Amino acid sequence: MNPIVRWFHQLGSPPYFDRFAARWAPWAYGLGLLVMAWGLYGALFQVPADYQQKDSFRILYIHVPSAWMSMAVFALMAVYAGIALVWRIKLCEVLAMACAPIGAGFTVITLATGSIWGKPMWGTWWDWDPRLTSELILLFLYLGVIGLYQAIDDRRAAARAAGLLAIVGVALLPVIRYSVEWWNSLHQGQTIRLLGKSSLDASMMMPLVLMLIGTKLWFVGALLTRARADNLRRERGKAWVAELAGAGEETR
Template sequence: MNRLFRWFHQLGSPPYFDRFAARWAPWAYGAGLLVMAWGVWQGLFGVPADYQQGDSFRILYIHVPSAWMSLAVFALMAVYAAIALVWRIKLCEILAMACAPIGAGFTLITLATGSIWGKPMWGTWWDWDPRLTTELVLLFLYLGIIGLYHAIDDRRAAARAAGLLAIVGVVMLPVIRYSVDWWNSLHQGQTISLLGESKMDPSMLPPLWAMVIGTHVWFVGSLLARARADNLWREAGKDWVRKLGETTPAEAKR
């Protein structure tokens, strides 16, 4: 346990975090892309068409993981922001702000794929359905956090202000999750369950879980890469950053 606490303490050091991120970000990127590639291939060519939706259902292999990630990334961002506000840990500020563009990307993919699926299923690209509307509000929250962070010159003050918005915005997550249960909605109810029995045919689930795992692993790589870039920008001018520019990439990862 003491080793774990010591490791977390070391991770808060900018030079140590830089070495950690430089080492593990490429591995997470690579592993995530490989798992997602298998999931996409199997989702397109390895599973049968749905008996009602035909081949249109295959877009869920992108839509569902993206939707889950849009919520999970926001929750993680709020956790980092809360830790940063309470304990003034600079690394948590950096990680929280690095989450925002990634989460916004997943939310945009969720809305786009939902609209593509909705056209043949509902006969329209967009409907002010509770799930769609609340997901759109989530995108605006992400964009607001990004905009607020870049609108203030002082990086730490900007991260605290944007982090506070992220913490307040967490109230939207249960609204999005349960919107199809609370209101009359065109959006279908829960089909896939992490703990209980899913309503999908079991043969269709392995590619979906591969996509879910792959997006999570890819997210780790993207988060580390973005946080490392922000960390280097904040620490520009420090001796360890100047020395880093004088070393080779292999030496920098040691």
């Protein structure tokens, strides 16, 4: 068997995943916080003020990474849910449901920073703008996935039902992405492009890139931590969990 394929098969084992998550989650957390701190320092103290928005533009270094993550996490959640529904892989159910609270957190940050940014730019904290409204609907979808998962006692049935909602909800992501192009919108158009020329000045890009990398590393740490906790709850009756708990007691 191919070593990579064998590793993925091993990762699907609850005991193996527990060891993997326990080992790598702290590293992902630590590196993520370090990179984000570096990015925030550059955003606050090294990047010049914008010629139109002055210093208020600096909130984009939190707003933009959070907005990208709010959509990326939902897409990843749907992918995990799809794999779980088709191949009945229990770990993918766990990972899909672990995505939901983290993605909801990123969405809340997106909406909050967007409102703070919008006040001086638009003169209002909130407007039923297509981008803002569709992002709010994304938050409701996250909350729906979380609520549905918690409402059903059978963990596997709950994950399947909530995962189906996540898969259906993916249809909202292109609406969020292209809302400023499809409808008249107060929200500014795309200024940052992964492919092609960005309208954001090059001197302002590096802190943003660091924040994008940092939020992704932090997300990996948070995902592994939450998934590990849910995995342990599901497997609490198994011998390997009892051994792990016993080993933890001995080290105290």
